[in-house]
Amino acid sequence: MKKTLTAIALAATTVLTGAAPALAEYPNGPVQFVVPWPPGDFEDILTRMIAEDFQEQTGQSASVVNRPGGGDGPFPGALEVLNGPTDGSVVGSFVIGVPIVGPLIDIGIDENSFTPVGIFLTYPFVLAASGDAGYSNMAELAAYAQDNDVVLGHFGAGLTPTKASYAAAKLMDFEFADDSAFDMLDCNTLSSGDADVINTTLALIEPCLGEINILANIGAEPIDKLNGVKTLAAQSGVNDIELWNGLFVKTGTPQEVIDKLAEIASATMASDAAKELMVATGARVYWQGMDESAARIESDRAKSADLDKIIGN
Amino acid sequence: MIENQNTKSDFALFEDELPFEKDGTFKSECRPDKKVKLEDLFKFSRTRGDLQVSIVAAAIAVFFLIFFWSQTGWEKRVLPDGLGSYFAHQLGFIELDGRVSRLGRILKQSWVAPLLCLLVLVPAALMNLWASFKEHKWRKRFLLPTSAYFEMTKYAAALEFVFYFVSYTLLVPYLGYLLSTVLLGLFLPWRLGYRSRTWMIRSLCSSLAIVIIFRSFLQIKTPVSIWLYDQLPSAFRGFMLTYF
């Protein structure tokens, strides 16, 4: 209801301001933010906040579109942005996997298909196991896995957190007996026994956080909310690659578009709502501009290549 | 209609009494359980075009079977050596030494599901073709009509409307949603025979209603790069793109 009333109000304003000079200023049409995951997770919530602020501040309608790729992760959604125009009307909200793993698989994404507008979220990505598993950190898991079958559940074999888990296993000298790709990893996955160890974000296992064992978190620093859980890097010796989410546009989009988006998004990330989210969930919310993000992507590319080498690809 | 009961003897069909009772209500001579058979509601009998379509269906199934070997990752399969003994082990008949591949690793490969599907689909399609063929021969044997000409004309008639829909789909990126829908909404009823002024007005109103409710009000997505709108000055272009 509110959206339709806003739509009508926007119609009125667009017609009235239509008499403005023909110099097209961004944004001059509706803008879509593409989130290549199902709704509900952190990147979805934050992107919706950005879209709302965008609409308020520019007067153009901004909407968030979820394009879950099912078994294919974020790539179908990324391809949709890639096939879109370069005028800034389609903006992607992508995880690290898109610019880094995308070029490695044969789907049409190159290393410079997308230009980062900025990175704003680090996921609280963890390895979790059920409460009555016989291990509560990586060392115990390594010991347990020597004689027992441990099955890893993840979001896709080529994705970064999966690679990190396998690299850690290699370095700690144990093997996962098998692994499965899921499109949703949550409390039920552990309680029904579909996987013994899962790679997931804290948002998805929030309801049962008290009853399960968090073995490690994938990132550069431990998460405050989980006391006593060390990072995967500290426990196994893999590099401290982090799983982040950022705003991207198709390469070729004019700089003023990127600047405008950065201006609005960085303000959203500094807002109180975002800060509350950060404290409550363990995610880290910040803003890294275009150049910083590009540099970070390059260094993450190197880290990812390292992981591949450890696994033996 | 009978006038009176004196002419009873003329009705050889009804021995005892006339089908009409004294008070005029009709009493059926049919036995009760023959009156309505529920099974008739769901009765299925193969119609004329059945054989032709069954042939096409079987051809499609065989087509997928042929391309199964190249299109599903069969070439990249990873199966343990000694498949026979592996299966025997899986079914619990024998014990194998050393490391045994997990069944899950085989099931995850991309060709497993197509194989299982085709194992059900191809026999079903071929059996259906055989049943259809048997029915066809049965009908021919009893000199019942078997020509599917009428069905074929009906299939061809539908193709015309398929063409209209495809043209509409291809027209939208050029003329925009509003114009294309109004054009189709006026043309189709006209083609179907609703040519009077009242009907033309009704068609126009309905198509406009559809455009306004779905596009302007509910903002459903329609193609965003429209040739016609690009010819308009920038302000109008934005307006038309958002609302029409």
Place this chain on the structure above:
Amino acid sequence: MTFPVIIAILIGSVGGVIIGAVPGIGPAIAIAILLPATVFLDDLISLVLLLGVYGSSMYGGAIPAILINTPGTPVNALTTYDGYAMTRRGEASRALSLAYSSSFLGGVFSILAALIALFVFGPYLRDLGALFGQRDIMTAAILGAVLLIAAHRQTMGIAAMLFGFGFLIAMIGRQSTRGIDRFTFDIEYLYSGFNLIVVIVGIFALSQALNLMVGKDDDPPQARITGGLFTGFRELFGKKTVALCSATYGTVMGIIPGVGEFVAQFFSYSTARALSKEPTRFGHGSAEGLIASETSNNAVPAAAMIPLLALGVPGEALTAMMMVVFFDAGIKPGPDVFENNPDFLFSLFMALLIINVLVLATLLVSSKYIAKMIYIPNRFLGAFIMILSFVGVYSIRNSLTDCIFAIIFGYIGYVLRRLDWPLVPIVLGLVLGSIILEKLTAGAGQIKSAIDLINRPVSGTLFVVILFVIGFIILTSVRNRRRDYQN
């Protein structure tokens, strides 16, 4: 319960009745077309709107079934038998009020059953969820498939073949991150596979549009509704056994995936006839026949929600579309829905209850006006279904190729309709097939050897049931074949 939500419920219910009342459009078509349009509305509003259409269309479908011997939706087919006979005797309003009251009873019965089950099992549902893992859901989907095929008594082979085609369509696609590439022939469009709504709009809506446009306009006789519509309630009260029995059938059949309204109706009609004191009147204006068919077919929608919500396995095509609606509203049906969204379940069934009440009230007041919908000429209707289908299909993935494939599926559906072959197996092949595929991939990790597929309590039991059903199918078809040869 804010004002927009109330409006949405109203529009959904009344709209659903009207849509059901127009022979030629069914709830599947309406939901398929409205689904993408609701993306821009608030989640709750769109959910309630589509739920209204889902729960109320069978009420409306009885109107043309009774008045002009044409079922408004396919599931009202049995209603035509007794309902139209009553109209011919001049008892149209009696038939209508019987139909409304029986539908109301059926709907409320299954909703209450679901709510009671929720209350009783609610606290345990979270632990129950732990029983249902990937392999269990896969077995449930396979059971649904087997039951679906078994339910098509005389066309089992054709149903199996069409189910296989549906499964094949589900398989086409490429998932690079999992190394899966099936039948894409390196065509870029096929990488993402076929979308469920595209296929449904094609097979149900566009095929019906083609059917209507190629055919002739009906000349419906003048149907007059006079007199009060309340007599039916009293009559229903007098025939409690039949009504409750049919309602139970409908509820139970709805819960079993793959079975659906047709079998529910068939069984309840046959049982009512067997139990009745006047079996000869069935098919010729028997009140019990009307009660039996309408109660059971309206009990199915609410009950069919249960396997959808509990397992994520939809039991019939319409419920499969509601699954998409739930996804869009951010709710993923499956065992974790009890953990994550328990209030949602309760509100869902309460909303269905309100919808049933609203619809009944509306119908009692305005049947005369709604009945006018049956006079829309067929071919005109077909033209507008075609226009509306574009709306439904393009908005899903912004793809014009989707629209082209939709009309291809529409043509296929048209040919199938002319041949009298069932349409539902293709759609359920697509739905259940994608569930089976996904669960197989996800569950494969824990499968060390063949026994792991069935050594869990739920999948083991379901596997045994599947074996029974297959055995039953083989037995009965052998027996039928022997009987055919004997005749």
